[in-house]
Amino acid sequence: MASSGSDEPPATETETEIPGAECSIYEEVIWLDKTEQNQRLAVEELIKTEASYVHTIQLCVSDIRAHLQQKQLPDLDLEGLFSNIDDVLHISRRFLKRLEATVSHTEQLNQISALFQEFKEKMESVYKVYCASYEQALLLVESYRKDPRLQQEILDTLNTMVPHTGASDLSFFLVMPVQRVTKYALLLQKILENTSPSDGAYPALQSATNAMLEVSANINEYKRRKEVAFKYNKAEQLTLRERLARLNTHSIAKKTTRLSRLFMHEAGIVPKTQDKEYDDLEEKFQCLASGVTMLKENMGSYLNNLAVFLISKPHECELEIEEGAVQQYRCLAGNLHLTIFPEFRRRLNRVVYQPLCSLTDALKGPQQLIKKRLDKLLDYEEIQERKSETGSVTYDEEAAMNTYLAINALLMSELPRFNQVALQLLGQILNSLVALQRELAKKVLEETTRELAQLPHSHLPLPTFWKMVEDTLRQSGTQLHAFCQKFETVMPSPLVQSLSPAEERRVLSLVSKHSPDKLYQVISNISGSKDLDLTLQRGQIVALLHGMDTKGNTNRWLVDAGGPRGYVPAGKLQPYHLDQSQKPRMQTLAPDDRAERRRHSYTFPEAPRPPVPIVTPASQVVAGFSFAARSPQEVSLQAGQPVAVLEPHDKKGSKDWSLVEVNGQRGYVPSSYLVMVPPWEPLGWSLPAWSPPTQQT
Amino acid sequence: MGGFVHEVQLAPSRVAACVPRIPFKLGQPKKQIVPKTVERDFEREYGKLQQLEDQTKKLQKDMKKSTDADVAMSKSAVKISSDLLSNPLCEQDPKFLEMVMALDTAMKRMDSFNQEKVNQIQKTVIEPLKKFSSVFPSLNMAVKKREQTLQDYKRLQSKVEKYEEKEKTGPVLAKLHQAREELRPVKEDFEAKNKQLLEEMPKFYSSRIDYFKPSFESLIRAQVVYYTEMHKIFGDLTEQIAEPGLTDEQREKENEAKLSELRALSIVADD
Secondary structure (H helix, E strand, O other): OOOOOOOOHOOOOOOOHOOOOHHHHHHHHHHHHHHHHHHHHHHHHHHHHHHHHHHHHHHHHHHHHHHHHOOOOOOOOHHHHHOOOOHHHHHHHHHHHHHHOOOOOOHHHHHHHHHHHHHHHHHHHHHHHHHHHHHHHHHHHHHHOOOOHHHHHHHHHHHHHOOOOOOOOHHHHHOEEEEEHHHHHHHHHHHHHHOOOOOOHHHHHHHHHHHHHHHHHHHHHHHHHHHHHHHHOOOOOHHHHHHHOOOHHHHHHHHHHHHHHHHHHHOOOOOOOOOOHHHHHHHHHHHHHHHHHHHHHHHHHHHHHHHHHHHOHHHHOOOOOOOHHHHHHHHHHHHHHHHHHHHHHHHHHHHHHHHHHHHHHHHHHHHHHHHHHHHHHHHHHHHHHHHHHOOOOOOOHHHHHHHHHHHHHHHHHHHHHHHHHHHHHHHHHHHHHHHHHHHHHHHHHHHHHHHHHHOOOOOOOOHHHHHHHHHHHHHHHHHHHHHHHOOOOOOOOOOOOOOHHHHHHHHHHHHHOHHHHHHHEEEEOOOOOOEEEEOOOOOOEEEEOOOOOOOOOOEEEEEOOOOOOOEEEEEEEEEEOOOOOOOOOOOOOOOOOOOOOOOOEEEOOOOOOOOOOOOOOEEEEOOOOOOOOOOEOOOOOOOOOOOEEOOOOOOOOOOOOEEEEEEEEEEEEEEEHEEEEOOOOOOOOOOOOOOOOOOOO | OOOOOOOOOOOOHHHOOOOOOOOOOOOOOOOOOOOHHHHHHHHHHHHHHHHEEEEEHHHHHHHHHEEEEEEEHHHHHHHHHOOOOOOOOHHHHHHHHHHHHHHHHOOOOOOOHHHHHHHHHHHHHHHHHHHHHHHHHHHHHHHHHHEEEEEEEEHHHHHHHHHHHOOOHHHHHHHHHHHHHHHHHHHHHHHHHHHHHHHHHHHHHHHHHHHHHHHHHHHHHHHHHHHHHHHHHHHHHHHOOOOOOOOEEEHHHHHHHHHHHHHHOOOOOOO
């Protein structure tokens, strides 16, 4: 039994003050004895109740909860029910042990006070968590009560493990820590009542009591803030339907009031409640939020670009070059793509992107609360106004005002910490980014330096190297051009009779002046005897000007030899066919419009060429049917014979008849008996393969 | 009175409308004009070149895509730091400002080096690739022309053979002579073309080795230059603002610690 050893015996004081007042002394003594006794009882109560409390909690944990755990009921949320009751148990047991140790101590009261001071912080942090989740636990109990199966299980457990308590409900046990933590203050108060203020232990007791009162108040405040935060820090995911269902006159009125108040703020009609401290906090938060969001977005697109980079793999092309720089490059790029960059991407994700995402998520709660605070502030101001007018407010209005105050207090107390920690995290993330970039560079550099060492020109300083590359490429370019030329050139086909360039030019000029079907080639040398006769070499090309001379002799033709004009015997001429592919010697291939489309490329020759006159294709003309000449002007045809069309019309201009030469004879045949056959592009000059018998008609 | 008309193979509109066509069957020549080995060689060499054409095209395309993605990456890295720089946080917190400014400088410098690198690659790899590819159209055209000539050759050859088989009458002999005269230039033409291509194709094919050497060397060298700069720049930056020695696990732990602190606050919603 503790005795208040620090108490001064009061008897002596009263004796000296009131001598002879023996009844009052006794009364004093009795009073003193009574308080002393009460004090002792109070202290006993403290300790005893603590012991029984710890015992019950122990039961709760080791018996009831364990039993329920064993049952493995999936619908039973044990964590939601029991919260951190293990911590509660742990701290209470330690507390009890220390309490019990003070029992036979001389300075018990002081010790107890000191003990409370020592434990108050830990108690606050443990109990506030428990109390904050107690409401939820009660809701759970309520819901389980409605489920007959679960209820049965719970009852069964209770009856099995703790029949002596006669409890029919879990709440009987769950409420105990909530009650206990507030009881400490009451118990201390009781001891304090029964201690005289002049007692040495009094000040300590008083501060201990105050401390525990503060603990209770803090726990309550924490609980309230947690409730407010929980209520408002999530954006509600309501469907349109639900939102509409929520609309009623009350909510509409509320929102209208808020909106009008907001207008009045912005218009300056009504002063805004200025709270510089809050505004600064909020502004900092918003900057942080936008910075984090932006960084996350940018990191995301950086990672996307990295992914795209890894998709294209130029090093996988197969040029069939076994060794040399190509293989080095393939090796290097292969490593980069397979190992180094994927690792870089993984690490970026882990220490930069993922934390960014988590940080972005963490922003949502405060953002919601800030929004809600503004709403509630508008309500608050409204109600304040009304209160100053009418003098009183309804219960709901009072609650609304309190809500605003709670949110405001919550934000004011937690935003600074949030801002600070978030900024630190942001800094850490940026550090990681920088460090990772450096390590990427280091790894790539190792790879490239290794490959570089195997290259022939690695020792060259950079400008020299680039110059060398440039020069080499220029040379190669020229070489390529040479290849191109080679492929574009067709070897000039060996000709039966090839013409000199001068001759070709003359031929072209003749063609441009006359039509191609007026060309003739000299078969044998002509030596002109009369005036106006030409002397021509075999093989020369002339153009027919007139099929007879001035005297009407059809065997003497007027021709244009590409400069001189004169007469030559017709028998020494044979028709000369130009082909559409007649071009200067270096022939560039024209695109073939009959080409089947191959999957490979073709070019249209782009190099400027000497302008070539457009030559109408001189087609091979063949007799389609046999024809028997019926007059001296006509000539006989055999089907299939090639003929030379001299004039595609008769003397009267009718197109029904053509003047042809066939078998050395000339005459008219029906044009319809003639067949045009397109040439099949033999190169070079095509000549009629047969030479007509040199007959003169 | 056996008439004949050259079968108009490819342009039937050329035939005069009132003349009915008399069909004429063109066979393949009996004699094998081009020896099998020559044909095989030709196909082999041309095949290799066709393959090379495809691969160079692919390489060009992939190289372009790769460099485009590279540029995009660099640009988005710059965006990271420049967006941070324009955030008001920098005004409020001088230490943060210092870090972001250093980061921004680094990113911008890296971007300009990257641009240099890409320009070099354009000049020394992509342009030469294009040039190399530009030879192929001419080659393909030449091969096609050879093919056409071959077809003509075959046709004329079979025509000659046909006349050779016929009874040797006067008109037949005339026609035979004519056909032989027509055949000769075409045959010589084909043989010339064939020879030329058989000579040039392997030369072109093997030219690729030397041709591409400088391109790939410069590709590697350009990377070395870039990453050397990157290592230096980010090395300096790390010394200045970051903690260089940490492992990934340590960084992860640090981040988790901060996140837990945040989540412990009531204002942070926990899902």
